[in-house]
Structures are given as structure tokens and as C-alpha cells.
Amino acid sequence: MDAYAAMVPEVDTSWPGAGIGFAASVDQVRKLTFPVVFGQVSLQPWQLAGFSGAEEWWNWCRQDRAIAGEVAHAVSDLHDLTNGFNEVEQKNPAAVTLWRMARSNLEDVANTLPTTFSHDSVIQPICMVAELSMKAALVWDGVDPDSFRKGKDGHNLSSLARRMANARQHRDDLRVQAVVDALPPYVESRYKPAGLKRLQVVKLALGVQFIAASSLRRIASDDLALPRDLHRELFAPFAPSDHAEYAGSYRGTSGTVLVDRRISAQSQLEPGRDYEFCPPGEVAPRMATLLKNSRDLLETPTQTVSKG
Template sequence: MTGWTIQTLRDLDLRYAEEGLHPHQRSFHAARDILGDRFAIGVGGNPEVERITTAYEAMLPESSATWPGMGTGIAAVVDQVRRITAPVMFGTVRIPVWKGLGFDSDREWWTWCREDRQLASRTCFAFADILDLTYGLDDLKGSSGRGLPMWRMAASNVSDFANTLPSTFSVDSVVQPICLAVELSLKAAIVQGGEDPASFRKRGAEGHDLVRLASRVAREFPHRDDPQVSEISASMPRYVDSRYAPAGLTRLQVVRLALGAQFIAASSVRRHSARDLAAKMEQGGWPAPRPSPLT
């Protein structure tokens, strides 16, 4: 392919959509498909790459706004929610919390936290949970356990409410992915330990009962997070009921439940991986001690 127009990009975008290519991948794929052997980036690269990717992102803004990094989650100040993309890091990297949360400076982050140490502490632990979840799952890719598919579905539900909460006015529809993130995370932890995934459908099994699932996880894989996991699970609306009727929750209550779901997802992974940034934050002075997401 030699020349290209906006119609070229539209045709390619339709093809990429049919192939299931994620939006954040499409502009570079378009440049590669258009330029072929002339595709080159970096120093001495082909400047046409930038022209194509810029035009593509102007046509499809989502292609530059949906980069998932290692995964996504949320941080919140009261009911003001910020979507967080877990940064891709290699080797031993120390990244300030404010930078990991996507702020340009610690001052900007501190202002967003309303210059309140308790609110800032909550964002620190939210960041730790996001990293423990995403990097812990990455570590478990080569494990022999069978929990990874469920954890991926749980992480997908976390991404769903992370994409919705920052801008939505109606929060009733967000309750379902919150509940699913909790249920799938707890079941994943159990399955990773050797349980058959089909066992949850048997008569007398835990099913959608989050309290029973949390109790079983605590019994089979004890962890310091157990008291908060139990508290949060007991506070979740009934998933089946939430599909048919509003839960009657305020936005603040839903945001707190979302942070709780994110915490449980991270905690379930911490029980099976060596990732535990949260433990380091919970030791010594500020931001410790970890506050409950529900208060």
C-alpha cells in the first residue's frame, strides 16, 4: 500500500474491529499495514508513521485513550473517581504514587486529595492494590493452577467499573461488575488451590454467596486481609437482585464498594503470588494503617 486517505483509515478500522483488535493497538497497526517495509519508528524512522498515527487518533480518539497498560483500576477521593492504568515496568523500578496515579506532580496529586492525609493514604493503598492485582496475575501466567481465567474475568470487571465510574451519573448499572469482581476473585483463589470450577454449581455449594466464599477463602488460604475481606463481602448487594432492581445506593456508597471489590481482587491474588506492595505500605508510618474502603 503506497498512498492513504481518511477512507483508508476507516476501512482499516472496520477490519480491525472485525478482527477484535483493541483500539489502542490500531493506529500502529494501520501505519505498519500502510507502509509495509517502509514502517520504521524511533531515531531515523519514517516520519510518515507519526502522520498516520496522528490522523488515526484524530479519527478514533479512543485509540489513544484506551491503552490498558498492565491493567486498570480506580483511586478515589470521596466520590470523585480517577481511572488508573497500571504502568508497564521492567526490573526493579521505584515509582512515586502520585506518578503511578497519573499526576504530573506531587503537588497536583496532593491538591486532588484535598490536602488531606487520610484521603491521600486511601489513594496510596488503591495504587498498591492495582499493582498487586495486575502484576500478581502476570506472575501467575505460568502457574499450574486453574484460577487464571476467573481472575482475568474479575480484572475485566474491575476495568469495567474503572471505565464507567469516573464519568457516569447513574451508578445502579455499576453494581453488577462490582459484585462479579468480588465473586470471581474469591472463586479464582479457591480454584487456584485445586478446586474444580464446576463445583460451585453443585447443590449446597457457595454459588453467589459472597460471605460464604470469603469465609472459605479465609479458611483455606489465611491472610492478614481476611477481616476486611469479610466485612466488604458482607456489605455487597445481592448480585442476582441487583440485576432486576436498583440497589438504592448513593454514588459514594457505590464508589466505596468498588474500592472494596478492587481490594478483594488484589487480596485474592496476593494469597497465591509473591506480589505484595500493600504489605510494605502497611508497615511503619504513613500511609499506614490501611483504612477500610467502606468508611
Template sequence: MTKTIDKEFVRQRDDELITQGLKLHQRPFHVVVAWMKANSISGDVFDKAMWDPLMAIYHTLYPAGDFSMPAMLKGSVALRDQMYPVLIAIGYGSVSVDLLDCIEIPHDELEFIFQQYPEQGWRAFYGVADLWDFAYGVSDLEHGTGDAPQLLANARSSLAATARILAGDIDIDAAVQTICLTAELALKGALAARGWTEAQYRKLSHHLVKLADALIGEVSTAHDDRLRGAIAHFPDYVGTRYASHGMTRIELMVLAMRAQFVAAETLRRVSDRDLASKLEADPNNLPRPVLWC
């Protein structure tokens, strides 16, 4: 008979794993492996006789804990004056995805949006496609050489931070910095993926227009004008770092959607990800609404 894992062992080993930086969903596996080694137990790590008591203990340690595999990216899309979370899940092999299911919104509310505000609904639809291309493009390049992996990881972090800031109703001004950093870091990351050195892209400083022109010079596509148009509507976020930028919540939301497009468009140029173009070419879908009017 397998010895039942005890709570104190789980708590102590969990504390050790926290100091090692392991995330909550990762730690139960490591704890049960440690328990099996400590008690000379061989067999299936996921044997219910061990796994179920372990998870019961974990749920007492973290009553509100989420032990599921985290999403690849947590972004958001704008609808009316609210930002709705978007979860881009980790997929393996060939998968069929309904992009609208990625938006955390009640079905009847989403149906209402498409009936009463169809342009906003389609903008959100393509916004999810942008997040998909960006998330998987970053993942594809994360084991590359040079500065690209870190720059793109930082861009992803800024994008996720923007979603968290704009999910609230107060103190949202900081979103201007994370929004603009998303675009800047994605552009620099794409240039780095093309072989640019830090010395080269640093010469362009925080000038998003110059960075976009440089990337277009490296990889030109049919969407060059769209990228230039999106970039042209960003504020001087360096100059307003210590002052009020005067942007309303709606303006910040539009800017956030624009930054997500820019980030995705940069990754589409340096990776094989381009779900958005396939959706735009589908005659069953309406054209992508503009993002900068």
C-alpha cells in the first residue's frame, strides 16, 4: 500500500519550489516526485493514490489557486468603453480555434455587439488574430540568437501589463508607457531577428516611425502603409513620462489595440505566423476596420 503524502511535506517542499521560481501549476509534479524519491516509491507519478491526496492538500494551501496550464498570452480587446480579457492558449499540432471564444465575454453580450456595433465586433475579431500571431511568433523565436528573444519577451510582458492596467477603472494613465513600449520592443525585437545589433537599433532611440521604416526596409509586405498609419498615431511617450498625456480611457483603449496590431505585424514579418491575413482573405469575413481613426 502506497504511503499517503502528508501536508507538512507538501508545504515545506512547496516553499522550496517557490524560492526556485517555479509557478503554482508546476509545483505539484515536483512535490510528488520528491515524495516518491524520499519514500523509495516507484511507479506512475500520476497514480490517483498519490496525486489525489496531493492535490487535496494543495487546494487547502491555495483555496483560490489556479493549477491549470497558463495561457501563452493574456491580452485584451476593446469593446465600447471596456477591455475584455483574451486568452491565447498553448496549442500543439493542428488545432481548430474559434477566435471569438478566446474573448472572456458572455455570448449574448458578444452577439449584441455584432448586432449593434458590428465594426467594433470585427475590430475585436481581428484583434484576437493579432494577439494570436504575436504570441505564437514570439514563441517561435524564443530560442533564437542575439537580442531578439529578450526584446520580444519584454514586449509580450508590456502587452500583458497593458491589459491588466486597462482592466481597471482608476490609475490607468501608466498604460501609455506599457502600450508604447510594446510597440517599440516588438519593432526592435523584429530588427534584432533580422540580424541588427544593439548598437544599430539604439541609434533609432524611441522613434517608432524610424523603427517601423527600418523594419519595412528589411521586410516589405502588402501591409506597409497600414503599419505606417498605425505607428503615425502614437504619442510622444518619452516626453510625457513625467507629465500628463491628457488621454481619455477610450483613447488609451484604441491606442492599446493599435499597439497590439503593430506588435503582431512586426512578428508576421519575421516569423511564419500570419493568421490575420488568412482571415482577411476569407470572403465570409468583413474587412478589418481601421485602427487609427
């Protein structure tokens, strides 16, 4: 890379790496270039964002843990989108073409938002990222690509989100629908300003990056945003050798002995009675709700109450 940069200096700004995305600190947007990796490497969020060190990155995050957490989520989304696309790239050409177009629009957003405060022109590629990635997931699952042109809901993003959720239920579904519902009217925004502030546009851009990643998380094996991976890593040494799935799996997970596993314990409030925990089939949906609520709290500005 250094030798190539010596011959072509503009590579520092134009090198596509394995994938392009972005992260934000409030309304300040930073382009992320996911590197081409050989073997195993350890990368920190500040490295992907092009900072010289962790301190510079922490200052850019305004020394705010919530902002730093959102940057980490954005890096996770870019990781899952990039590696997920790499995993499916040689299969289902129609779906892959749609994902490739979604990534191209995402790159347009990544090149525009960090360098200009004029944000009306970026609404269309933001909407296109959501539309193309959700259509890609549907085509992967057998939907005829031509059907989008024939039906009246071809640009109905809310309908596409529901169809994607029905085809492959996922913990991301609630947040995907929330992002889609917040997008401005798709066709109208082509011809007149959507009336959004820059901060709103930045949040929508991060939201559609999440949708693009989610469309591939449902299909490919990469899921850096999944807390169960951390659970698996931490607790794998303690799981029985013949039941490795105990680490990193929710109760209710099909194909495991946990699919119908119920748990109860003696009640501390009512001695002599047993308290039964959440039924197996409800664990995954409840965890998805918990994750969404946690993200919503992280995105909610802290309010200072004045004392009279």
C-alpha cells in the first residue's frame, strides 16, 4: 500500500479497500474504508476511521461513551456488510447486483456527507441503499426481480421491510422498520427539499447502512454486532463438550437442545413457589427488543434539568 501510494498519491482518498462506509460523532461524519485483509488481524474502530491514535478518536467522539458506542456499531455494520457481500458474491447474480448497487450508493453518501453541509442531494442515495439492499435479500429468497417493476409497491420501503422480515425473521427487524418509517417520501424528495436538518440526515444515513448490513446478516455468517458471539467466546470453555451450543445460543434456538428448554427457580418473593422464566420461544424477540431499546437510549440526547 505504501509503495502504491508513492506512485499514486490520491490513493489516500480514493482507495476503495474492501468496502466503504461511515461513522458519525453527532453531525460530523467520517468516511470508513474497510481494509483488504490477509490472514487474521486485530482492528480498532479508530484505525478504520483513519485516526492517528485512540486519543484523537476519543476526542472526535467528544469523550462521550454513547457516541463511541455508536461508532463501534457503525464499524460492526460495515464489517458485516463487507464480509457478508464477499461471502455471497459468487452466488445468485440478480441479488448480488442489487447489493452491489446498494454499496455503490452507500459509497456516494460516504463521500458526500463528510465534505459538505448541503445534504438535500444525498437523500436519494440514502433511500436507494435501503431499497436496493432489502430487494436484494428478497431476490436471494426467490422473489422475481421483475416483480418490483410490475407491482405498485416497488418503491414502498415500508412494505419491503415487512416482506424482508416475513421472509427471514431477525433481531434487527424492529429497528429496520423504524429507520424505514423515518425516511422522507421517496419520490417527492427527488424534486423538492425534504426539510430535514443535517443531524436528521446523518441519523438516516447511519440507519440505512444498518439496513444494508442487516440484509446480509440474515444470510451470511458474519455478525459482528451479535452479542451472542461475545457470549460464545467467553463461555465456550465452560460449556459441556457434547453441548457446545450452550455458549452463544438463546433458549428456543431451533436445531439445538435449547429449542424447548424451560427454566425455573425457587421464588424469592413467594417462598415455596417456583418462578418460571421467559418461555423459550419468546427469548429471541425479547432480546431483540432489549437491543433496540438500548440503542434508542444511546441515541437520545441527555437532558439537563435545571433546579429552581
